[in-house]
Amino acid sequence: MKRLLLILMAVLVCFVFSRQLRSSAAIEYDVVVVGAGGGGLGAAAKLARAGMKVLVLEQHDKVGGYMTAFERPPYVFEVSLHALDGLNQDFGMNRPLFRELGILDKVKLVELDPFYRAIYPDFTMDVPTDPVKYKALLIAQFPQEKKGIEKLFRTMDNMGYAIQALIALQSGDQKTAGMTLLKHPLALWPMKKYSKKSLSRMMDNYIHDPKLRAVFTWLCNYAGVPPEDYPAEEFLGMWASYHYGGAWYVVGGSQAVSNALAKVIEENGGKVETGSLVTKIVIENGRAAAVQTRDGREYRARYVVSNANAPDTMNKLVGRENLPPEYLAQLDSLRIGPSIFQVYLGVDYDYRPIFGRAHCISVAETYDTMEGFSYGREGVPEKVGYALVNYSVVDPGAAPEGKNVIGITTYMPYDWQNGWHENESYEKYKALKEEVALILVRRAEKILPGLSSHVEVMEVGSPRTMEHFTLNPKGAVYGWDSAMDQKGKRLPQQTPIPNLFLAGAWTNAAGQNGVMRSGVTAANKILEREKGARGK
Numbered sequence: 001m002k003r004l005l006l007i008l009m010a011v012l013v014c015f016v017f018s019r020q021l022r023s024s025a026a027i028e029y030d031v032v033v034v035g036a037g038g039g040g041l042g043a044a045a046k047l048a049r050a051g052m053k054v055l056v057l058e059q060h061d062k063v064g065g066y067m068t069a070f071e072r073p074p075y076v077f078e079v080s081l082h083a084l085d086g087l088n089q090d091f092g093m094n095r096p097l098f099r100e101l102g103i104l105d106k107v108k109l110v111e112l113d114p115f116y117r118a119i120y121p122d123f124t125m126d127v128p129t130d131p132v133k134y135k136a137l138l139i140a141q142f143p144q145e146k147k148g149i150e151k152l153f154r155t156m157d158n159m160g161y162a163i164q165a166l167i168a169l170q171s172g173d174q175k176t177a178g179m180t181l182l183k184h185p186l187a188l189w190p191m192k193k194y195s196k197k198s199l200s201r202m203m204d205n206y207i208h209d210p211k212l213r214a215v216f217t218w219l220c221n222y223a224g225v226p227p228e229d230y231p232a233e234e235f236l237g238m239w240a241s242y243h244y245g246g247a248w249y250v251v252g253g254s255q256a257v258s259n260a261l262a263k264v265i266e267e268n269g270g271k272v273e274t275g276s277l278v279t280k281i282v283i284e285n286g287r288a289a290a291v292q293t294r295d296g297r298e299y300r301a302r303y304v305v306s307n308a309n310a311p312d313t314m315n316k317l318v319g320r321e322n323l324p325p326e327y328l329a330q331l332d333s334l335r336i337g338p339s340i341f342q343v344y345l346g347v348d349y350d351y352r353p354i355f356g357r358a359h360c361i362s363v364a365e366t367y368d369t370m371e372g373f374s375y376g377r378e379g380v381p382e383k384v385g386y387a388l389v390n391y392s393v394v395d396p397g398a399a400p401e402g403k404n405v406i407g408i409t410t411y412m413p414y415d416w417q418n419g420w421h422e423n424e425s426y427e428k429y430k431a432l433k434e435e436v437a438l439i440l441v442r443r444a445e446k447i448l449p450g451l452s453s454h455v456e457v458m459e460v461g462s463p464r465t466m467e468h469f470t471l472n473p474k475g476a477v478y479g480w481d482s483a484m485d486q487k488g489k490r491l492p493q494q495t496p497i498p499n500l501f502l503a504g505a506w507t508n509a510a511g512q513n514g515v516m517r518s519g520v521t522a523a524n525k526i527l528e529r530e531k532g533a534r535g536k
Helices: 002-025 038-049 095-101 131-141 143-170 174-183 189-193 199-203 210-216 218-222 232-243 253-267 310-322 325-333 369-378 416-420 426-444 463-470 511-535
Strands: 027-034 054-057 069-072 075-078 109-112 116-120 123-127 247-250 271-273 278-284 287-293 298-306 341-347 360-363 386-390 404-410 455-461 500-502
Touching (some): 038 054, 038 095, 038 253, 038 298, 054 298, 069 253, 075 341, 095 511, 116 210, 123 131, 131 143, 131 210, 143 189, 218 232, 298 511, 386 426, 404 426, 416 426, 416 463, 500 511
Parallel strands (some): 027 054, 027 298
Antiparallel strands (some): 069 075, 116 123, 287 298, 341 404, 341 455
8 A cells, every 4th residue: 555655656656857847938928829820820920020920830730721832843732822802002901911921022923914814605704814804805895774874883993992901000191091982982882882792692783694793703703702792892802902902923822922021031030830739728817828739739818810720710629618608609509611622734735825824724614603503502513614724834943844834723522522531541532532532633624625634643632631721611612601691790800719810711801811801900909909918
């Protein structure tokens, strides 16, 4: 008995000693950021530039999340980026964002005009980015809709002026913002008028030709929601930001943006650790006190920003027991958005002459947008619309001279064909996703003759692939679904835990620029708290 008692005392001493050692070894930071997607990197860059001691922990072996690329020599494949919006000198609402994050001079931008080529069953159009050229082209193609087109573009002009006022406000120039709104008193009218309407209902006020409606509302593909179910207000902002603020690509792809953000963080004394999966956010006395990683390390911090997906952040990292019932009810009520299916091709042929200046070709089998989106939701690879992107048009370094990097992007269901047969065997899963990829490649051959015979490298990403690499549930690329019934219901960046904030696509954010902006917003909330604390 005495020997047993001694053993128990020894175990207790070792336990206490190990806890003390672990606590004393814990690294103190002002802010720990969980996840190095665009939102996490944006938050960390802003905070590091403000002089805060920042640590970013990323589970993957590189930064970026969906803002990344991978190599299969001699090819470099962009994971998700087609175009960045709003980087023009005058109307570009995201140019100040790049400047604020310290990356404007760290990336090389390529302007896109035309924006894309739209191919429908009996109609093809190279869509200009420039709104003046776009309006003239639409009137020439659809003269019977001239009055509606002119009226529609007056509405869009007002959105452009609203963006100008917003840019001035972001830079602290309230006088210029006020003068812009005085000079253009209808600038805010479209957002107010259509705040509770779907895009399809908005279009009823302007356009009736189904071909014209399909072409003009094409940007809904960037949200994964058909016009009949997409909030008009969100479309207005996105369309204006691309067509007045400009459509751009970045040499080196979105990985170049993510790398630039990581460089800013490190240049300003911050630290970025890849291969570090956070498994817990430690809550003490109602506050986030530390984060723990899979390998047993603990990092204590005064603030935590989670760029990890919101369901996992709350259900797994924080723990439902630490959250109020009403917040959990909101979390549980939200529907997860779609994922994407990607085919990455390295080809030993130069298809750039077919693309011309339009690096992206969009292919649709129908003008009925609800029908078109249903093919992606139900899983009909023979009919689903897709984007055919030649990255070598805008980024010659992606492939050797005379060769191209081609991407085929579409929507497919996460649970399709018994979960893509993933739980049955890897061989069946691999065979199914490659079968879908080859269907899309054969369809693309109508535009790119002989494509399948020129493939040197092919990688396929299913929604399951997206989930494995990003840890986003169901491989969600936009976070929550952006449909009408969820408008305004996304989680706020401030959580019920006072010093825990969210960043990324699971907040009020959309697109790569949107998630970076969400990170800046989270950072500003922290800096405001710091300023308030100093003021006391």
